[in-house]
Amino acid sequence: MSRFRGNRQFDRIQNRLYTFSDAKLSQDTDRPDTERRHIISTQSDYVYRELKNMIFHMVYLPGAKLTEQQLSDALKVSRTPVHDALRRLESDGLVRMEANRGAVVTLFTDEEIRELGTIRLAQDILSARLASYYGSVSDFDRLMSMAESCEQAAARGDVFQRIVQDAELHLEISRISRNARLVAQQEALYQQVHLVQISKYTDIENSIAQIHHHRPIIQAIRSHDLPEAERLICEHIKDFYQLDPYLLKCYGADKT
Numbered sequence: 001m002s003r004f005r006g007n008r009q010f011d012r013i014q015n016r017l018y019t020f021s022d023a024k025l026s027q028d029t030d031r032p033d034t035e036r037r038h039i040i041s042t043q044s045d046y047v048y049r050e051l052k053n054m055i056f057h058m059v060y061l062p063g064a065k066l067t068e069q070q071l072s073d074a075l076k077v078s079r080t081p082v083h084d085a086l087r088r089l090e091s092d093g094l095v096r097m098e099a100n101r102g103a104v105v106t107l108f109t110d111e112e113i114r115e116l117g118t119i120r121l122a123q124d125i126l127s128a129r130l131a132s133y134y135g136s137v138s139d140f141d142r143l144m145s146m147a148e149s150c151e152q153a154a155a156r157g158d159v160f161q162r163i164v165q166d167a168e169l170h171l172e173i174s175r176i177s178r179n180a181r182l183v184a185q186q187e188a189l190y191q192q193v194h195l196v197q198i199s200k201y202t203d204i205e206n207s208i209a210q211i212h213h214h215r216p217i218i219q220a221i222r223s224h225d226l227p228e229a230e231r232l233i234c235e236h237i238k239d240f241y242q243l244d245p246y247l248l249k250c251y252g253a254d255k256t
Contacts, residue, residue, distance in 0.1 A: 043081035048088050050075065055094055055105055055195070057160055062107035062199045066095065093192045106195055110242065113196055117241020120193065121234065123186055124170060125251065128229045130177030132221045139176050140222040146172060147214040154207045162207055163197045169214060173221070200240065210240060227252065 051071070054060055066086060072079045086103045089095035096106050108116070131139070150165035167190045174186040201207065213236040220229035234253030237243070 043077050044084040044088075047071070047075055047077060047081045047085035051085055051089060052092075052094065055089075056164075058198055060105050062105050062195055064105045065101060066103040066105065068102070092188070094195060106192070107199060108192070108196055113200075114242055114244070116189070116192055116196060117237055117243050118247060120189060120241070121237060121243065121247060121251075123174070123182065123189065124233050124237070125230050127170070127174040127177050127182060127186065128217070128221050128233060129226055130179060130182070131173045132224050132226060132229070134178050135176045135221065140218060143169060143172060143218045144215065147211075147218060150211055150214060151208070154204065154211055157204045157207075159198070159201055159207075162211075163194055163201075166197070166211060167194060210236075 051060075051066070060066065068079045068082045068086070071082045075082065086095055086097075090097060090103070094106055095103050098104055146165065146169040150162060150169055153161035153165050171183070171186055171190060174183045177183070213232050217229055217232045217236065220226075220232055230251050231253050234243075234248050234251055238248060238253070
């Protein structure tokens with residue numbers, strides 16, 4: 001199923017998946033239509049959550065094929081909720097439907113990664129500006145604690161937690177902005193960022209190097225030094241996403 005099959009993490013997830021087996025639609029032909037539709041919806045939500053969890057935990061890596069029948073057998077549900085869940089994951093940008101292959105976990109091209117980075121740069125900078133205005137002492141203390149947690153995860157080589165903690169820190173900056181629409185945009189974007197980080201992860205040293213800007217960024221936002229915050233945000237992501245130098249010039253980051 002994937003190169004992670006047989007490890008403990010995969011087995012724990014699989015064991016949890018089997019607990020849903022009592023809701024197989026193939027055995028529900030005698031149920032009223034309204035009840036069967038509810039079961040389909042419930043199963044689709046369940047399969048959606050579990051597949052997303054497995055993708056984020058690297059059970060299925062970017063580029064891995066997701067076969068409806070195999071997933072249906074593994075999750076003990078019919079193919080209908082699996083099909084619906086894959087379509088939802090496609091809408092999230094986490095899965096793609098490819099000709100002659102079917103569903104695969106999204107593997108972003110270099111150009112697509114650059115596009116994601118361009119959007120992330122703009123939204124991260126907007127989040128920082130608003131957080132600088134709305135943030136409290138406790139908000140920034142919390143961000144510093146989150147930065148430490150991210151560093152600890154990176155240092156022990158915990159890829160999943162390092163990615164999650166990194167995303168949570170940046171999303172928390174957005175939440176401090178008090179702009180619900182910005183937060184929603186960031187949450188949608190960072191799901192795809194999670195996949196990019198999985199595909200580009202190399203080693204512990206590189207992982208630690210990628211996050212060493214967190215504390216200075218937080219301090220710059222806290223002290224209302226927005227030019228410095230913007231410069232640091234540019235430095236933080238420019239190489240990872242191979243951003244266009246023109247964008248860096250727009251934010252003044254080319255003067256460093």
